[in-house]
Amino acid sequence: xxxxxxxFVSCIVGLAVMATGPFAHALPREPQxxxxxxxxxxxxxxxxxxxxxxxxxxxxxxSSIALRxxxxxxxxxxxxxxxxxxxxxxGMLADIFVKLVQQKVAEGQAADEAWIExxxxxxxxxxxxLSDSDKQLVDSQxxxxxxxxxxxxxxxxxxxxxxxxxxxxxxxxxxGKVILVAHSEGNMFAQELYARTQxxxxxxxxxxxxxxxxxxxxxxxxxxMAPNTGKYVTLKQDNVINAARALAAATRTxxxxxxxxxxxxxxxxxxxxxxxxxxxxxxxxxxNANMAPNLEAEVMRLxxxxxxxAASFGTAPDGELKVxxxxxxxxxxxxxxAPDGSLATTQMTSSATTVIxxxxxxxxxxxxxxxxxxxxGKLVSFPEVTYGYFTSxxxxxxxxxxxxxxxWAFLGSAGGSLTPFSxxxxxxxxxxxxxxxxxxxxxxxxxxxxxxTT
Numbered sequence: 122x123x124x125x126x127x128x129f130v131s132c133i134v135g136l137a138v139m140a141t142g143p144f145a146h147a148l149p150r151e152p153q154x155x156x157x158x159x160x161x162x163x164x165x166x167x168x169x170x171x172x173x174x175x176x177x178x179x180x181x182x183x184s185s186i187a188l189r190x191x192x193x194x195x196x197x198x199x200x201x202x203x204x205x206x207x208x209x210x211x212g213m214l215a216d217i218f219v220k221l222v223q224q225k226v227a228e229g230q231a232a233d234e235a236w237i238e239x240x241x242x243x244x245x246x247x248x249x250x251l252s253d254s255d256k257q258l259v260d261s262q263x264x265x266x267x268x269x270x271x272x273x274x275x276x277x278x279x280x281x282x283x284x285x286x287x288x289x290x291x292x293x294x295x296x297g298k299v300i301l302v303a304h305s306e307g308n309m310f311a312q313e314l315y316a317r318t319q320x321x322x323x324x325x326x327x328x329x330x331x332x333x334x335x336x337x338x339x340x341x342x343x344x345x346m347a348p349n350t351g352k353y354v355t356l357k358q359d360n361v362i363n364a365a366r367a368l369a370a371a372t373r374t375x376x377x378x379x380x381x382x383x384x385x386x387x388x389x390x391x392x393x394x395x396x397x398x399x400x401x402x403x404x405x406x407x408x409n410a411n412m413a414p415n416l417e418a419e420v421m422r423l424x425x426x427x428x429x430x431a432a433s434f435g436t437a438p439d440g441e442l443k444v445x446x447x448x449x450x451x452x453x454x455x456x457x458x459a460p461d462g463s464l465a466t467t468q469m470t471s472s473a474t475t476v477i478x479x480x481x482x483x484x485x486x487x488x489x490x491x492x493x494x495x496x497x498g499k500l501v502s503f504p505e506v507t508y509g510y511f512t513s514x515x516x517x518x519x520x521x522x523x524x525x526x527x528x529w530a531f532l533g534s535a536g537g538s539l540t541p542f543s544x545x546x547x548x549x550x551x552x553x554x555x556x557x558x559x560x561x562x563x564x565x566x567x568x569x570x571x572x573x574t575t
Contacts, residue, residue, distance in 0.1 A: 172305020
């Protein structure tokens with residue numbers, strides 16, 4: 122994580138080189154490291170958020186390990202280990218539903234739209250639209266709840282969300298796919314996390330990286346009205362969700378998303394809500410022609426679909442990795458030598474022109490070396506006739522929009538000569554390495570900087 126934070130900071134720092142004086146353009150140059158990021162990844166980062174009866178951090182970790190083991194068994198690679206986000210509010214959902222909704226019915230009150238969901242959010246320490254009187258009602262019942270031991274206050278919930286957000290944004294901003302797998306009440310946290318990734322950039326959680334397309338959610342046994350990205354499974358015989366459904370019908374509030382799996386006679390005994398014991402069981406059928414034959418296989422199918430639908434830098438929505446260049450004044454060209462020795466030369470204009478594009482299906486490992494050749498033009502801002510040039514290269518890494526940040530602009534410039542001149546030098550090296558963990562490529566950028574004179 123420390124390594125990722127270091128690169129996260131370095132990727133947004135502009136690297137500028139300005140040379141002045143009659144012979145400044147003749148200074149020798151050498152490559153300097155700029156930053157690194159991942160492209161064309163296929164192995165996702167996976168986060169698991171527990172729900173009812175998560176019990177403890179150890180129990181939530183156990184569920185994360187079980188999820189990881191199932192992914193391994195089904196041949197679904199993952200980048201790093203499955204990360205468990207312990208939702209401390211586990212365990213109170215059913216009790217809150219029973220006590221609070223019964224009390225509302227006894228008072229003869231009709232609950233507001235989505236009232237149960239808002240109760241769950243408030244009980245979890247998240248923002249809700251409950252009235253002050255309803256919040257007092259929730260607080261009074263929480264004190265008596267036999268299932269509310271260790272219930273969080275707002276600070277705990279906010280800390281959980283912020284910690285999860287930090288990990289999510291760092292991993293996705295470096296080009297990685299992220300999948301949130303949430304169970305039961307954990308879906309309320311997943312909703313909040315996912316909503317943060319979909320906000321317009323910049324925002325208070327994310328200053329520059331466009332990651333909305335990188336994140337997918339798998340909702341398991343969700344009490345919410347609708348799944349985040351259309352990928353969910355709820356068992357018809359899940360008695361916790363059924364209790365919420367019945368209470369919602371009695372109070373004319375929203376219904377949780379419809380059950381879409383039927384466990385048949387095998388699931389008619391017990392609570393049928395546990396993440397590992399029920400939803401990661403190969404013994405419980407789905408009886409749905411559009412699903413995998415059993416719940417374990419169905420959860421894995423949803424995880425695989427989430428992996429395929431999540432974007433990685435170098436794919437959607439930005440397209441392949443590109444380096445663009447401009448020149449003004451003067452003229453310039455960039456010549457790219459690919460790792461296989463092939464050459465390609467591009468003439469620059471004052472508008473951004475593609476110097477190199479690296480689609481995922483043709484990208485090569487090795488170094489793409491980019492040389493610059495420039496001819497000076499008149500510098501209009503000088504009081505006398507003076508010649509120079511200004512070229513720039515821009516690499517929109519980590520999903521950063523080019524018109525927001527161009528971190529590697531100002532890569533070649535010279536000015537101050539009283540006569541026209543030409544110049545050539547190394548401009549940029551794009552080093553590509555195959556990365557086994559992300560199942561993609563690790564890209565290092567090296568810019569060429571003028572050496573100081575002695």
